[in-house]
Amino acid sequence: MRLRVIHETVYQYSPAVQNAQHLAHLRPRSEGGQRVLAHTLQVEPRPSQCVTAQDVFGNSRVFLLLPFTHEHLRVRAQTLLDTAPAPVAAAGMPWEAVRERLIYRRGMAYHPASEFAFASPYVPRHGDFIDYARASFTPGRPLLDVARELTARIHADFAYSPHLTDAGTPALESLRLRRGVCQDFAHVLIGCLRSMGLAARYVSGYLLTEPPPGQPRLVGADASHAWVSVWSPSPGSDGGGDGDGPQWFDLDPTNDRFAGEDYVTLAIGRDFSDVSPLRGVIHGGDNHVLQVAVTVEPAATPAQGATPSDGYAGDLEGWPA
Template identity: 85%
Template sequence: MRLRVIHETVYQYTPAVQNAQHLAHLRPRSAGGQQVLAHTLQVDPTPSQCITGQDVFGNGRAFLLLPFTHERLRVRAETLLETSARPPAPPGAPWEAVRERLGYQRGMPYHPAAEFGFASPYIPRHADFVDYARDSFVLGRPLMDAARELMARIHADFAYTAHLTDAGTPALESLRLRRGVCQDFAHVMIGCLRSMGLAARYVSGYLLTEPPPGQPRLVGADASHAWVSVWSPSLKAEGDRDGGGNAPEWFDLDPTNNRAAGEDYVTLAIGRDFSDVSPLRGVIHGGDRHVLQVGVTVEPAEPARRN
């Protein structure tokens, strides 16, 4: 599937900002069943410096420096990419065997997935998450079977409620409220998995949404999305830390929609939680008040014709 994604952010400041520094995570990844074909980042006013690179998780990022007075900031990212169907997640090894593999064992190599088993700024490891997750994680149950049931339970138990939470709402508060948006659902599911001793990543991105029958697709009417990536390696034998070689080890589940991510999903960035992958964040001097507008468009793109 060929998709075009436009993500535009506009800030209006009162009074004017004197200088600013921003960090943008707006370039989708070229990995995991998707390939970026073209990407542009437009910033108005033009920054004095725009330094692009990758963060520690392999996400594309841009550092923007604006050391001058401005009343408005507009950041527009446009990406053309190709996505493909993702392989279905096998049931996997028993979840407790995967948990044991993440634990420290003398003489055994460190696995990078272990980093996503620890607490993070928005997601602690906590007994309340264990209490909620325990019913899905009976001993001997394949990890992905348990993870899919956990996803379905969150989808059924939690009400999607806009404007009740914000980017800084802790995952434990979302668990208590049983309400929130996709970010909250993802944080709760990650908290449950990590508190059970497993590894899970926060994924930010986009989802292709279809307009109602007979209605036009509205430019800017979509939104960014968030879901969960679960580490479920193939364990071939006792003590085998390499697992299934080149077989996929991370599988994406979306508790907001109770489904696995497919070719209609676009992965923007991965991290421990939202704090690692905010699309645009920064530090400003001035601008005591601001008005924020965000518009996202995800639409099918016609493939280029060949002569």
Template identity: 60%
Template sequence: MLLHVLHETAYDYVPPVRTAQHMAHLKPATTATQRLLSHRLTITPLPARCSEWVDVYGNTRNFFSLQFSHAALRVQAESLVATSARAEPAASLPWEEAVDRMRYHRASRYDPAAEFAFASPYVPRDDAFAAYAQPSFAAGRPLLEAARELMQRIHADFEYETTATDVNTPALQALALRKGVCQDLAHVMLGCLRSLGLPGRYVSGYLLTEPPPGQPRLVGSDASHAWASVYLPAGEGAGEWLDFDPTNDRLAGEDYVTLAVGRDYSDVSPMRGVIHGGANHTLRVAVTVTPAGDDDMTSAAPSMTE
């Protein structure tokens, strides 16, 4: 599937901001099931400095600074992405064996996925998560089967409520409330996995805004979305990551666009920064993901600012 992504962020400040520094994760990743064909980043007003680099998780970060007074900031990220569906594994190891693979054993091969089994700023390891997850993780149950049921239970048990939480709500609080948005549901699923000793990654991205005829519109399709990725160790060699979306109770498919992966939201927030001045501000974010036409950024272009 060829998808055109337009992500627009607008800030208005009163009084004007004197200086500002921002970091953005707005450039889609290239993965086994996704290829970035073109990308353009437009920032208004033109920043004094803008740089791009790849972080430890392979995500592209853009840093920019505005060393002058400004009453508004507009950031537009436009991308063309080719996606494909991932084939679901036919089988997986029992979840207890997967946990054992992540433990340190002398002279054993190190698996980089093991670091995602530890706590992170937004997602602690806690007995409350383990207790919630346990009904899905019966002894000897294949990890893929257990993770799918955990996703289904979170989807059924939690109410999608935009006013119940904010970006700083702890995952344990969302678990207790049984309410939240996609970020919260992803964090809860990660907390459950990690509290059992299993690796889980946070994924930020987008959904196709309007589904094909006859298919339901997915929750979160008009904004940035988030879901969880579960690591499935292989019998021999490297394992694979499989993406589960508890908000919509399904595996991520070709109608999903991955922006970045990390331990939790704090690693991959679309935009964050530090400003001086601008005591009051309004924020507007608009995301549109549509099937690409012949006139949509057909030639690859590097990341740029205007």
């Protein structure tokens, strides 16, 4: 599926900001069945520095420096990309066997998935998560069956409430409230899995929400979305690479489903604090108004061999000072 994503963030400041530094995660990842064809980033006013780098999780991030007075900030990212259907999720290993692979023993090789089994700033490992999750963890049950049931339970037990929580709401508070938005539901699912000794990643991205005729519109339209990736290696594999087949499977507790080709992965991390689309430090601007607009739409596929144009340019790697 070929998709076009436009993500625009606008801040209006009062009084004006004297200087600012921002960090943006706005370029989708190219991996697995997802391939970025073109990407541009426009920033107004023009930064004195714009530096692209890769973070420790393999996400593309951009540092923006604006050391001058400005009354607004507009950041507009446009991406053209191809997505593919998600791999078929087989039953896989029992959850206890997956947990055993993540337990550290002296002399064992480092496993990349292990860093997603520990607590993170917004998601602790806690007994309350275990109490909620325990009913799904029956002995010998395949991990993906467990994760799928937990996803369905969160979807059924939690109410979608856009104005009750914010970006800093801890996962334990979301569990207590049984309410929140996609970020909260993802944090709760991650908390349940990690508290049982398993590895789970936070995924930020977008969801194509134009429904087929006769089907309901999915939650998450015209906004950033979030879901969870759970590590479940296949039996007999070492779980360490693409040669062993898919190891990470994406589940969306907000919409009670596996992620598919209508999902766009922007960034992955331990929780939201690692992958905020735009954050920064400003001097001034005590009062501000924020507007965020996201559009995800199907894009026309050019003839075979043609280069996608659609008004997209190459990456904006940096500007001279």
